[in-house]
Amino acid sequence: MPTVLVTGANRGLGLEFVRQYAERGWRVIATARHPHGAPELTALATTHPNVSIETLDVGAGESIRDLARKLTEQAIDVLLNNAGWLGNRDKQSFATLDYETFEEVLRINTFGPLAMAQAFMPHVLASEQKKIVVITSGLSSLTNTSRFGNLYFYRASKAAVNMAMRTLQAEVREQGVKIGILAPGMVSTRLLHSSGYQGPGVIEAPQSVTAVIGHIERLDQNAEMTLYTGEKIPW
Template identity: 35%
Template sequence: MPNVAVIGASRGIGLELVRQYAANGWRVYATTRTPDQPGELGKLRGDIRLHHLDVRSDTHIARFADAVSKVALDVLIHNAGVLNSRARASPEETAEAMRINAQAPIATVSALLDSVVASEQKTVALLSSIQASGRPRPSSPDLYGDSKGELNKRFRAIEPEWRARGITAIALHPGYVKTDMTGQHASITPAESVSGIRSLLNSISPAQSGRFLDYRGKDVAW
């Protein structure tokens, strides 16, 4: 069966990705900041291997890349992200959001690239957000949207290199999903979002690499 890696799997969309892929017989490499207290992640059934990874740590990223260096990762999903909706974020908060939402996805995928290239499907998805559309926008800053916009900018710059190695990579909006990040007033459940994401990633073609798609496969405006 194929292998999938889910970066940031402890809660929300990441946890549901692990649940659904494992239930469908995939081997899942799931990363969490708290492998000793995995919570719901530890209760899931299937071929699930937990790894310790805080995406702010270059050491953790390198250690995980080393741990899966002999594994062919068919699908790699960078899901970890943080919401900071404060109108005026401090410089420290801004740096933290940029680190986790914009820098870490590119750094993590870059470190894992050889494992993806070694696989059959060679698919990468970076969890972005529709709030990135039209951002960064310095005239009316919104830290979350700007950090995801910065991710999109970095993704578009590096994606041709990944594509040249045979990888199909997309920026992905998961929908407005009921999780700790959004609350229960959001529109869809993690199960609905992840069903769409799985079906999109299962049927994606190399011609779609470099696009910004939502969980139903529809284009999102950059």
């Protein structure tokens, strides 16, 4: 069976990706910053022998490189960069911009997926499917900036990772690598709650993840920003 590596697998969408890929019989490498504090993930790994848990902080280059070394020889069909951070909402309105928070948001949302792609490219190239996915956000759209206020850092970090992934797609196309830039919709998770959003249109993680996995299955090499519904999001 193919192998998927999921970042931020201890809760929210990441945990649901682990659950659904495990149910499909994939080998799942579920990574989290603090696996010992992840009871739901641990329970999943207990009932599903195809799930293994590894420690990974995507904001720390050394942590990424350590895991890549540990998993040498392990082909990874889908490198799923799910981990993300909104950043403290109160530190990213125009009146309160806090640049240390900005750096931290960039480190996790932008540097993280790119550094993961760098470190794990040999594992991806050794696989059959050769896919690298980043979970982006519709809030990164330069066209649709009016949809939701402020959040300067989160929006910018996701727009930047989109560009990094587009650039990467051009670079690795010849080697058969497919890059996915997929937005999950507004999903009821801790991240969405921390944004303060209380409007309509919120869905649950299982619905979003089932749809996103479908897009991962059908990935081509166009690296368009695609919403879970299949709608193409304007950059």
